[in-house]
Amino acid sequence: MTTQHALPLIGQVPAITRVPAHLISLCRCSGDAVLLAIRVGKKSQRQVANDIGMEPAQLSRIISGNAHMPADIALSFASAVKNWGWHQWVAHSCGMDLVPRTESTEERMFRLETENAELRLRAVA
Known part of the structure; x- marks a missing residue:
């Protein structure tokens, strides 16, 4: 009989967390924010590049400022580094803050x- 203790791959997945705002404010450009997110996530650039399906050289160009982080892999990047650092920087650079979305009263x-x-239609049918 196999138990969860015998399978170390099965376990709680850590949530995606926020990076402290004072660290975000120190980032001068998108590349700085990407590098900060990677460092806070305690992974290497190569590991993150592999996790998001990007060539390590392309990630290096993003960090150095010669390329930009594609928006369509933003969620994959956050999942790989387990933080919202880059996303927070994007919001911060616009004078905003990243907050969870809530449903308005009208919605x-x-x-x-x-x-x-x-439900009424189903009850009639």
């Missing part, structure tokens, strides 16, 4: 009305 009312209408 909630619309969702509930739609669900209610669907």
Whole structure:
């Protein structure tokens, strides 16, 4: 019989965390923020590049400022480094902060009305 203790790959996956704001404010460019996120994640550049399906040379160009981080791999990057550092820098550079999205009152009312209408249709049928 195999237990979870015998399979070390099965376990709790660490959540994606925020990087302290004072560290984000020290980043001068996107490449600095990418490097900060990698360092906070305690991984090598090569490991992160492999995790997100990017050539290590391309990640090096992003960090040095000769290329930009593609937005379509942003979530993969955050998952690889286990933090929102680069995303926080993007928001910070626009004078904003990265916060979890919440449902507005209008959105909630619309969702509930739609669900209610669907349930009424099912009850009639």
